[in-house]
Amino acid sequence: MVKTTPRRTLSRRTFLQACGVVAASALVDTSPALAALDGAAAPVKQWFKGNLHMHNQWSDGTPLPDWAIDWYKTHGYHFVCPSDHNIFQSEELRFDGFGFKNPPADLAPFQGETSLWKVISPEAGWPKLTQRQVNETVEKFGADAVRTITVGEQTYVRMTTFGELEQRFAEPGKFLMIPGYEQTGGCTDGRQVHMNFINVREVFPYISGEQPRDILEKTWAKSQECYGGQDYLCTANHPLWRYYDNTAADFIALPQIRLFELNNNGIDGAYDAHPEGWKPEKLWDVVNAYRAAHGQPLLLGMGSDDRHGYEGDASAWSVVRAASLSVKDLLEAIRAGDFYASNGLDFQDIQFDGRCLTVKMDVREEGQYRIEFIGTKKDYDPTSRVIEVEKGPRCPARKIDIYSDSIGVVLDTVEGTEGAYTLKPDDLYVRAKIVKVTENLKPDWQSRPAAWTQPYC
Numbered sequence: 001m002v003k004t005t006p007r008r009t010l011s012r013r014t015f016l017q018a019c020g021v022v023a024a025s026a027l028v029d030t031s032p033a034l035a036a037l038d039g040a041a042a043p044v045k046q047w048f049k050g051n052l053h054m055h056n057q058w059s060d061g062t063p064l065p066d067w068a069i070d071w072y073k074t075h076g077y078h079f080v081c082p083s084d085h086n087i088f089q090s091e092e093l094r095f096d097g098f099g100f101k102n103p104p105a106d107l108a109p110f111q112g113e114t115s116l117w118k119v120i121s122p123e124a125g126w127p128k129l130t131q132r133q134v135n136e137t138v139e140k141f142g143a144d145a146v147r148t149i150t151v152g153e154q155t156y157v158r159m160t161t162f163g164e165l166e167q168r169f170a171e172p173g174k175f176l177m178i179p180g181y182e183q184t185g186g187c188t189d190g191r192q193v194h195m196n197f198i199n200v201r202e203v204f205p206y207i208s209g210e211q212p213r214d215i216l217e218k219t220w221a222k223s224q225e226c227y228g229g230q231d232y233l234c235t236a237n238h239p240l241w242r243y244y245d246n247t248a249a250d251f252i253a254l255p256q257i258r259l260f261e262l263n264n265n266g267i268d269g270a271y272d273a274h275p276e277g278w279k280p281e282k283l284w285d286v287v288n289a290y291r292a293a294h295g296q297p298l299l300l301g302m303g304s305d306d307r308h309g310y311e312g313d314a315s316a317w318s319v320v321r322a323a324s325l326s327v328k329d330l331l332e333a334i335r336a337g338d339f340y341a342s343n344g345l346d347f348q349d350i351q352f353d354g355r356c357l358t359v360k361m362d363v364r365e366e367g368q369y370r371i372e373f374i375g376t377k378k379d380y381d382p383t384s385r386v387i388e389v390e391k392g393p394r395c396p397a398r399k400i401d402i403y404s405d406s407i408g409v410v411l412d413t414v415e416g417t418e419g420a421y422t423l424k425p426d427d428l429y430v431r432a433k434i435v436k437v438t439e440n441l442k443p444d445w446q447s448r449p450a451a452w453t454q455p456y457c
């Protein structure tokens with residue numbers, strides 16, 4: 001059920017209007033990339049907002065699946081990937097999953113049944129299902145939306161499968177569901193390596209290792225073995241959580257990792273940061289300085305909320321510019337880096353012509369805005385010094401690489417909502433970040449509201 005925008009011949013004006021760009025704007029009128037579209041058949045590209053990392057009761061998210069998907073659909077999202085831990089929402093009859101195991105004493109009542117069944121727990125707690133979530137779903141969708149079977153003292157609730165969710169919520173051109181899951185692995189010392197696989201329906205077993213880098217490498221290799229030839233994406237999730245789990249050195253050693261979560265504000269505050277330690281935006285620059293200097297494809301940064309509980313607003317998302325709201329076009333655009341990460345601001349246009357990065361904000365609220373063009377010079381200092389951190393109450397003893405201030409510098413600042421930066425001969429790459437200027441503006445990924453383009457070189 002994919003709606004494809006028909007290809008048609010466009011004038012530049014029509015193209016700009018379709019992109020949401022002000023037609024009179026000299027900003028994009030000068031772009032050779034756009035000029036090349038004059039008179040040529042080209043798809044109309046649009047921005048689509050989505051989240052490729054979220055949880056529900058299929059693993060350790062709070063709400064039942066229908067409630068969770070409905071939340072995104074009714075909050076302005078165009079696409080989602082329900083990415084539960086180490087499980088795909090298939091028809092297979094199951095009673096256990098990530099952090100829970102509840103086989104019924106008597107299987108007879110489940111004869112002919114399908115999907116995952118989870119027990120209603122009398123008390124709340126990770127990763128339990130309580131009567132409250134059942135009630136919330138019934139309130140929203142009616143009693144028929146929740147199926148239960150009681151065996152002895154235990155009441156089992158059936159999880160809606162991906163196929164059923166898709167049938168209920170997907171609407172061509174309006175809302176798209178992409179299958180996937182979060183492959184969750186870890187080290188013996190407690191560091192965690194989580195990777196999302198997008199547009200897959202098969203899960204492979206938990207991978208552990210001594211070092212996060214081993215797990216990253218093995219997990220990526222396993223995905224190639226399992227999904228090779230398929231149109232899928234792999235993202236390295238929340239590198240900082242819980243304690244510098246995936247380092248810049250890991251991503252430098254593994255150039256095959258192309259996507260990572262720059263902004264996973266679902267874990268904001270839930271990590272043990274060292275005052276001198278890197279944060280995700282710095283990690284991004286360390287990796288891309290190296291990759292740009294060595295002619296490798298740059299690491300692209302995604303925004304995700306990684307929602308488990310659903311109180312309050314969503315905290316980060318990705319906005320993709322694609323020819324249509326189809327899996328094929330979205331994945332192609334993400335792979336090409338035609339998307340931005342956001343936790344509250346939007347771009348109306350982003351153009352890179354090979355030398356000049358031009359951005360224009362989509363201003364939705366009055367305020368003072370700033371554009372920072374960030375990059376690294378060719379003569380940067382690639383060395384790092386190591387600080388040793390003792391074992392803490394929550395984290396293992398660790399070594400943290402501290403990098404030079406010459407990596408990830410502000411190359412230019414524009415006070416306003418549109419601006420451009422032309423790469424200098426000594427620049428390795430450039431990316432743009434837009435922020436709303438407030439008294440409490442935080443640095444790095446915690447800047448909010450903000451949005452980040454991909455890096456260009």
Ligand SMILES: [Zn+2]
Binds near residue numbers: 182194237238
């Ligand atoms: Zn995770």
Ligand SMILES: [Zn+2]
Binds near residue numbers: 306
């Ligand atoms: Zn997650």
